[in-house]
Amino acid sequence: MSLITLTTDFGTKDHFVGAVKGAIYSELPDAKIVDITHHISPFNITETAYILKNAYKSFPEKTIHIIGVDSELSKTNKHIALELDNHYFICPDNGLISMIASEIKPTKIVEINIHNHIESSFPVLDVFVQVASHIARGGSLNVIGKEINSYKNIVEIQPKINQDQTVIIGGVIYIDNYGNVITNINKKLFNTIGKGRDFTITASRYTFNKVYNRYNEIVDYSAKDNNQFDGEKLAIFNSAGFLEIAIYRSNLDTVGGASNLLGLEYRSTITIEFKTVITPEFTTIN
Template sequence: MSLITLTTDFGTKDHFVGAVKGAIYSELSEAKIVDITHEIAPFNITETAYILKNSYKSFPKGTIHIVGVDSELSADNKHIALELDGHYFVCPDNGLISMIASEIKPTKIVEINIHDRIESSFPVLDVFVQVACFIARGGNLTVIGKEIKAFKKLIEIQPKVNQAQNQIIGGVVYIDNYGNVITNISKKMFNDIGKGRAFKATARRYSFSKIFTKYNEVADNSTHENHQYDGHKLAIFNAAGFLEIAIYRSNLDTVGGASSLLGLGYRDAISIDFYNETTPDFTPIS
């Protein structure tokens, strides 16, 4: 059985998702299709990269991931298929693969060249489905395209390090269903640069000198009821290992989320400044 995932910005109101699934089953009736999400913000490559990075590893090796975000073919937006970490990705070469490939290099990348046989304004349906099903049947990537060595890199996905000033400058790459604000600063980078020193993380006019490992650590369970801490802001390394600014027990219908309450949005800057451990007013990293 072939496992194929779909990640798109199509939404679910229109016919697009159903048409893509129908085309897959027409090509490969035994396929198993899993929807990762169809609610990517339109054309948001950074959001796509974050979701892919944190979902693909949960699938078994050999899974084929079709990614339909900003997928219209152009001279500057080629279509590629690649093997990476035992998985296959069929997607536009618009930088969305950057976040995954920053840590694990692709085994093989090809530029898809079947477009001369297919005229399409809906490449996910007409091209990506054919490529994915070809791979699922055991086809070699080099049959569908010319092997290339490089892919487009999205610079904004990677945070910057200012060694001289002991500073990491990152940005907001995703806002989740709870309104939590996720940055591109990883726990690994934080530890590598910080080396256990005191720090201050700054997001707009808000600052944090402690980063939690669980949301409920913000509540002092020994003396208070947890609900007394509802609405408190906190910084945490989330399950994906990225710095997140959150509101404890956030509810977008009542309390609100970090994005709305703190005025933080996509691409907003987040900085971390590190200090000597003896600097007062800062809590050393545990």
């Protein structure tokens, strides 16, 4: 039985998701299909990359991941299939792989060339399903495309570091269901550059000097009313290891979330400035 995941910006109102699933079952009646999400913001590549990077690792090896975001074929947006971390990905070469492959490099990448035999304005249905079915049957990637050595990179996904390594400049790449704001700065980079130094995180006009590991670390359980901490802002390394600006027990319908309460949105700049360690000067006495 083949396990195939779907990640798209199709939504669930239209026929697109149903048509793709029907085509997979027509090719592979015993397939198991899992929806990661169909509610990616339209054409949002960084959001796609963040969600997929943190979801695919929970699936068994050899899972096939079909990604339908910004998937229309063009001269600058080719279609690729690749093997990475013992998983298969079928997607447009629009830069989303550069985040997924930031730490683990692909074993093999091919540029899909079966378009020569298929005319389609809906490549996820007509092309990606065919590729997924071929892989599920044990077929080689080389049969459906020519091997290539590179893929498109998105610069905005990668945070920048100043020359003397005292400042990390990142940005917002995703806003979750609670309104929490996720940045492209991960804990590994923070620790590597920070080296235990004091720091100031600046997000819009707000600053933070501490990063929590759990949301409820902000609560003082000796207080008479723990609810007084609801709505407090905090910085945290989330379960995916990325720096997040959050509101404790946020609710977009009542308390609000970090995105609207702090005025942060997709691509907003987040800066971390580490304090410079001053080496004391010593005078030699003769």
